Amino acid sequence: MVLEEARGGSRRDGWYEGEVVIETGFVGARLPVHFTDADLADLTAFLVARAAAEEDGALPDGPATDWPESGRSAYLRLRPGDPFVVEVRDPAQSGVTVIVPLQLPDGWAARGSSRLGRLRAELDDRH
Structure with a gap:
């Protein structure tokens, strides 16, 4: 199974369009x-917190996080x-929710945070 990160696209009126x-x-x-x-920034904070918990050897638990914030478009919980x-929730258009359990390798959150940092820098350079 492959779950790709949201692909950043163009920015219009302060909004980015992407695809999961x-x-x-x-x-x-x-x-x-x-x-x-x-x-x-919210997703970055989530990944940084998960990476810190991993480094401390904490169990992979905690509250669920919706990204982007639920209610505006499709989102990830x-x-x-x-x-x-x-x-993966799409309450507005299709009404479908897909549940994907993942066995994540050690260091996944730190690597994800690093990739997200590069994406954010690239998006900043475009605007």
Whole structure:
């Protein structure tokens, strides 16, 4: 199974357009998402906190986080645990929710935070 990060696209009126892609042997889906710089900062904070918890050897638990904030567009619900669960939710258009349990390797949050930092820098350079 592949769960790709949101692909940053163009920015209009303070909003980015991206796409979440899920591919498994059973299902394939593409879901458009709309997010802001503040949403990217929220995701960065989530990943930094997860990376710190990993470094401390803490169990992968904690509250679920919606990204981008639920209610504006399709979104991801990130549920720390073993396994880590990503719920891809599209209440507005299709009404479909896809639940994807992931066995994440050690260091995933730090690597994700680093990739997100590079994406944010690239987006800043464009604008």
